[in-house]
Amino acid sequence: MPTTATFKLAQWVFAMAAISLLIIQVAGSRCENNGPSVRQVQVGFGKLPQFMVEIKNNCPMCPVTEIHVRCANLSQNLVDPRMLKVLRFDDCVVNGGLPLAPMQKLSFNYTHQKFQLMPKTWNFQCE
Template sequence: DRLADSCTTSDISIFQGQSAPLPNGIPTFTVQIINLCLHDCSMSAVHVSCGWFASTKLVNPKIFRRLKYDDCLVNDGKAIKGGDSVNFQYANSFEYPMKVSSAKSCQ
């Protein structure tokens, strides 16, 4: 039975879209990180390549934080159940490219 091996980082999708700007005109972006795994499998220790991610609007560090260059931690490392998502907004003059770099399956 390979069920535990059935979920991978490719089952985690990141969607970004531009939101209404802050009152001072700085663009705002909404991010949704979703565990799309169809098996009853949570993904934990989700890390995202995120460059020098920074935001002029506070992002709850338990939701998303940069640990070092190109390494951001999602959900404080805690599990994201299949079908669940983590959402946040950030504000910066440009959209940061984000891609899942690692995660632990079925934790």
């Protein structure tokens, strides 16, 4: 027959599990409107312009993984594939799909006419 201590422990474990689930759901919903962003700034003005690209996880609570970016016909030889890997036309993955911590930025440069880069899909780890 369960003792009072065992019953109280089971209640405590259940309560902690419920609180943890609630925190994860609240954190995930807070991130829905804070998806990753891509910012480009022209930093070189030669015959071929140079652009600095900054990709940022805008969620203050959760890491974001598998960030895919629309990248048109970007050539892989313009960018280190550890930063941005071309998978196919108009689909590039950031950081090899590995997480960007909350509010973390990743940046790289490329020299070419400007590509329209924008977030396509991603996953928050806290959801």
